[in-house]
Amino acid sequence: METLYDVQQILKRFGIYIYLGKRLYDIELMEIEIKNLHKAHLIDDDEYKTARLILRREHRIELSRKDETRFV
Numbered sequence: 001m002e003t004l005y006d007v008q009q010i011l012k013r014f015g016i017y018i019y020l021g022k023r024l025y026d027i028e029l030m031e032i033e034i035k036n037l038h039k040a041h042l043i044d045d046d047e048y049k050t051a052r053l054i055l056r057r058e059h060r061i062e063l064s065r066k067d068e069t070r071f072v
Contacts, residue, residue, distance in 0.1 A: 024062045
């Protein structure tokens, strides 16, 4: 697992499809859902940690894009 798409595939296994129309919001909701799956013991610790790292990285990227466009 290396990309946001991979995290989406984990959620898809459980019938969770997320599209809010804004990538930043999608990432934040995915993080909530991944936490809930882990609390329910539906995904293991390694999968959870990797997914959280990917989501954090993507969140940072989206925030930096938002900041870059603000100065243009």
